[in-house]
Amino acid sequence: MKEFELFFGPNHPGMHGNFSVHLRVDGDTVVKAKPVPGFLHRGFEKLMERRLWIQNLALIPRICVPEPDINEMVYAMAVEKIAGIEVPEKAHWIRTLILELGRIAAHLFSIGGIGGATGLYTFPYWATADRDSVLDIFEHISGARIYHMYIIIGGVRKDLPEGIDSLIRETMDYLESRIPEYIDLVMKNRIIQTRLRGKLVLTREMCEEMCITGVGLRATGVDYDIRKYDPYAAYEWVDFDIPVGEDGDAFTRGYLKLLEIQQSIRIIRQVLDKMPKKGPVNVKLPGNALKWRIPPGEAYAHVESSRGEYGYYVVSTGETTPYRVHVRGASYPQGLYGIEKYLPGTRIEDVPLWLGTMDVCPPEIDR
Amino acid sequence: MNLKELISELKNKYRVLDEKFNDPNHTFVSIVPDQLHAALGELKSYGWKHLSTISCVDWIDDNEFELVYHLWNWDSRSQISLKTRISRSNPHFPTIMHIFPTAKYYERDIHEFFGVEFDGNSEMEPLFLEFWDDIPPMRKDFDPLKYSREKFGERDYKVPFADFIVEEGDQK
Amino acid sequence: MNKRLELPKKSFWSPASALKYLVKKPVTIRVPKTYREASPRYRGFHVNDWDKCVGCGTCAEVCPTDAIHMVEFEEIPTEPGKRNWRPAIDYGRCSFCALCVDVCTTGSLQMTREYIHISRDPNTFFFVPNEKGIHSVEYPVGYERDEDSDLLDLDRVEMPVIEPQERVTSFIEMVRGYSKEQAIAEASRCVECELCRSACPAQMHIPQYIHQIWKDNLDEGLRYLYKTNPLPEVCGRVCTHKCETACSIGHRGEPVAIRWLKRYIADSVPLERYHEILDAKPVKPAGKSVGVIGSGPAGLSAAYYLVLMGYDVTIYEAKSRPGGVMRYGIPRYRLPDDVLDKDIAFIESLGVRFVMNTKVGVDITLSELKQRHDAIVLAVGFTKGRSTKVPGSDHPMVLQALPLLEKIRDYLRGDAPKPAVTDDVVVIGGGNVAMDIARSVARLQKQEYGKVSVKVACLESEKEMPADKEEIEEALEEGVEIHPTWGPRQFLVENGELKGVELKRCIRVFDEKGKFNPIYNENERKTLTASMVIEAIGQAPDYSLLPDEICQKLDFVGARLLTDEYGQTSIPWLFAAGDIVHGPDIIHAIEDGHRAAKGVDTFLTGGNANE
């Protein structure tokens, strides 16, 4: 059969955000794939060099819609490393809470997408509505649902509001009760099982070659998770497991996310139990925020995002603005090199599933 | 062998120009350009198999670009960022694709935003910017505000704000 | 190693569990039928309390999206420290980050829980927040700044001072000055809003020089100081610092220590480098000469700016050392001689001639001076003390503050013997001069008798006392007693010896119009013992140097001379500056001198002083 070219995206419904893959297909089979990013390039890194350390707070979360908090976290962490800032204990706990809430919200959004790619629309509806219950918590803590601008250099912006404890616990109980239902609705579903089980397999060697992290890697039998391997915030002080699969297929990747939500719920409950009730939530740099200067130095800070290793490389020359900030998007390797190398061989209808379960996230690739 | 010991061993073999520890498990090591590949390969064989990313920094006052290869070792749980500086005029550097294939796109990214050529990496066409017509934009001498003013014109924002206080009943 | 992960098995019926949701209450709500109340911290549309807002523009400065423009409203009255600007927000740009709320210097700016605005008219997205909110509908307040989110630094870097027990034993300068680190930290509290400038009589470039301290560029800082003030060492110590009262940081915290920062620059740059840094030299020799009478701050300032304009300047001074009150009044623990010398030395190095020990009107007449010079600047200050004139005030142990302060300073310089003070002293007056003499006497007593016994009696209540708060506090720390709301009835003399002061209760100092018009309750009295009384109730000018025919041509307002904006009196060649024109402090005198210099230049060149 004759090969033809198929432009997948930038507005294909199966695609996450604006991103395009130019496919060469032979029948239904992909023979060549070329990633075409850039639709969401906003020059964040350049903009950051031109803004005060504090002003970047408004900018960075916007690199990632589903999980903005990781940006605030790695930015703060890198700067704290450079400046030698000791974050107060309570802030570590609150940051952990925020990051895990963010993980739940992002995972819900992401696995909901599987429903979109397979025609199982109840799933995205449920997941989006449940994600909103997490956004309610964010709204109470930070004052905004999506872009929280809450984790700042030195700690967090404000203490938790009164009474948030019970709202979080209720929401966690609710979400926990939903997981079996998701499993019933989705994971045991014949369509899902047929479309995902044993499909789109990536082996450990492939993942290591691409330097992929996150569920993509953990679906191949390793428990690599930065929260355990390079702990930050309060992760050393809580108990949780890293769900690991062996099959390396799309199904395992999706299922691991559900299991990770369970672990996140577990972490959040421990945070609420163990967090000190009193104490400072940030340390201030001297002077007003317009005059904050970070001493010269550099640091690379990374966290385990819902999609794997998310990092910022920050260079300061002692000025009021960063000299350089480089964003390492978690899905950059799979979204570019991975697509080119491992999409060929899959079928057209599986392309969105590949991209979805591998968490290709255009805004963090484009920056 | 902890990270400190490893670095001192590296120093025996390579011309290390500088080293800086953020903490015992996170370090930056500067090395001369022509030994970078050997050092990367050696580190990879020791378990620094994970290339987080490659960064480029424009040290315009020194007329140099700095390439920073961020490596992570899951076993020893430590980070080494290997750095090297190259001249900013006609910047060239050999690719590391044979060591880390995934570097292909990082190098292309740096080529697009800083203008560094990576010899041996054949695909260097622009990835993110369409119809780009100026110097590589992450260079320090590129002024985005000036560019956008010239390209898109100055937007006149002289709005008589006070006239636009919305009166009761207009909304809600 | 983890045990193998159990993956869910395929099941035909399991999705049916979703069916139960058909009868459940939906988690969604119907908008706009149901209004969803935002959370208490919600970052919605802004409100701004216009009465509180001072138009500092810090919100616009921090805004990461450039969404805030400061708009001028002519109907809002201005005063030092308050501008008639108010922030206007472009909701096409705003990212609802609330950094503006966290940085607002007065706390006037807040966000509400209102979050819906839909309009076809893009202009409705421009909005000047006031108390009412974008749709003039009241919504509960949402995001507010709290201590944790505050983006200002409200606490001053503490100035090291010598402890009271130690400092009262000598006249050593009590304020130690900032180190470089301390100065930079203090400078980084300034938001560079410029509100302080309007409160400074000389309109000094405050935010500019603070910025230079912050950047550790003291050369540039010094240049900014000298643009409007040739006595930075002096002002950096004893200026009345009205600017700090206006400082926007003072609304919620301690104002920026503007005065100490000025001192830091002047202290840090050695005199030898002044010429190189300031590059101060006369623009062109003007070929004309000006005589300045009095070497207080007004005279020195006039001389400095005149010499830079190219004039040949001579200062005539009655005393043996230049400086006026700075040399003979203000106590040495506040203003040591060497720093005053430094400021004056630079002025002198520019070519200003000092003719000392020459009292105009006694040693030389004004008309003689007029022969020598093309114009004269009169800056003779208020040199005479005022007396209470109550019975007993002519007793020899009833002294005036000013001459005693002068004697003390002369003694400390080694120019004169130690002035005698007794071990029980009462000071009359509640201003800074009273504090100065009380604290100086306390020091002499401590040295002489090992203990302090100084009682200050003043008409005003503690709150009304004209002396600076810190002066009062420091005096109390040093063991000075203060008796507010008491006025002297008589000084008690027995057998020719001063025994004490009889006081009467003062029940009101100022009348409804705010004029000094004290009322006493003559029946409520008390007595303080004293073997020495010092009156410090104000100073008066001494115009005896002015011949009658000149006096007749001049206009006076009370004790002060009437001049135009540039110090020119009704006699064209005669200019006046300082306490005899404006008062009440050094910085006014400096500004007066600067203006008089411009006035003289205009007069001698026929140009326009406003240029």
Ligand SMILES: Cc1cc2nc3c(=O)[nH]c(=O)nc-3n(C[C@H](O)[C@H](O)[C@H](O)COP(=O)(O)OP(=O)(O)OC[C@H]3O[C@@H](n4cnc5c(N)ncnc54)[C@H](O)[C@@H]3O)c2cc1C
């Ligand atoms: C005790 C005291 C403490 C003060 N503390 C402060 C303070 O902390 N901060 C502050 O800002 N202000 C302070 N002031 C006020 C301040 O000193 C005056 O406002 C300021 O000095 C006025 O400057 P001037 O140049 O007008 O006069 P002066 O400083 O009074 O100088 C006038 C000069 O003219 C000379 N002179 C007078 N007549 C003749 C003549 N006929 N011939 C030649 N020379 C003559 C005098 O000897 C004197 O040197 C204080 C005042 C006093 C009295």
Ligand code: SF4
């Ligand atoms: S909320 Fe943020 S973006 Fe909006 S006006 Fe305030 S500072 Fe600017």
Ligand code: SF4
């Ligand atoms: S920061 Fe506050 S006080 Fe200053 S202009 Fe803005 S709203 Fe007004």
Ligand code: SF4
């Ligand atoms: S000193 Fe105070 S009033 Fe003056 S510019 Fe700085 S912050 Fe504003």
